[in-house]
Amino acid sequence: MKKRSSRPKATIRPRIRITRAEDILLGPGKADLLEAIQRLGGLRGAADELGMSYMRAWKLVQMLNRGFRAPLVLTERGGAGHGKASLTPMGKSVLALYRRMETFSLAAMKPAWKRLRSLIAP
Amino acid sequence: MKKRSSRPKATIRPRIRITRAEDILLGPGKADLLEAIQRLGGLRGAADELGMSYMRAWKLVQMLNRGFRAPLVLTERGGAGHGKASLTPMGKSVLALYRRMETFSLAAMKPAWKRLRSLIAP
C-alpha cells in the first residue's frame, strides 16, 4: 500500500493530442468517447456516462468519422431504445493504437515527468 | 537523405500538454515561447518571432510564472531597447525537462504513431 504522501492534486498529467491545423483529430476526450461507445453500444449512454450532451458526443463522432480514412463509428437509428452505435474495425484499431501511444509515452516520460511534476505549484 | 514519399501534410503530430483543471500549464506553445525568450533575451522579440502579440506572450509568461513553484522568467524594464527577459534556473530546468519528455515520448510512440498516422484522412 502506497502512502499518498501529502499530495491533494489529482488531475495533473501529460495528455497527448493529435492535431492538424488547430483541429484536434484525436485526444483524451475523443478516446474516452470511443471507449464508452464500444462498451455501452450507444451514443446517448456514452454521452451520459461522460457527462456531456448528446449533441456534443454526436459532433465529436462526426469529427472522428471525417478525420480518418473511413468511419470509426457506425450508428443505427430506430426502435424504442434500440438505437445503436458501435466501433468499426478501424475504430477499434484507432482506439487501441491511441491507448498504446498513451501507455508507451507515459512510461518513457516517467522519470522526467516526476521531476517536472515536483516543480508545479501546489 | 530521406525521400518524402508523397505526403503533403506537414503538421500532424502528437503534442504533449500538461493540464490542471482545464488550464494548460505547459504545452508546445509555452515551451516554444520559453525557448525564444532564452535565445532572444526579450519578450517583444520572442513574441514577434513566434507571430503572437506582445500581450499574449506576456500573459503566457504570467501563467507560467504562477503555475510553478517559482517564476520561470525574469523580466526587467527600462532603458531604450534594453528591456530584458531571461529564464531563471528553474525556467531552464522546466524547459529542458519538457523537451526531454517530448523526445522520449515521441521515440516510444513511434511505431504505434506510424500505424495510426496512416489511418488519418488525406
Next chain:
DNA sequence: CTTCGTTATACTTCGCCGGATATAACGGAA
C-alpha cells in the same frame, strides 16, 4: 533631464464555440 524602446496592465470590443432548444427521421415492439 529628455528621449525612447521596452515591460506592465486596465479596459473594451468582437468572434466564435458550447450548449440549450426544438424538431424531424427512423424502425423495433406491442
Next chain:
DNA sequence: TTCCGTTATATCCGGCGAAGTATAACGAAG
C-alpha cells in the same frame, strides 16, 4: 398502426477568451 427512445440536424443565444487600444512605469543612453 401506434408508441417510444434513439439517432440526426438546424437554429438560436450567452459567455468567455483573444485581440486590439490606450496608457503608465521604468531606466539606460546621450
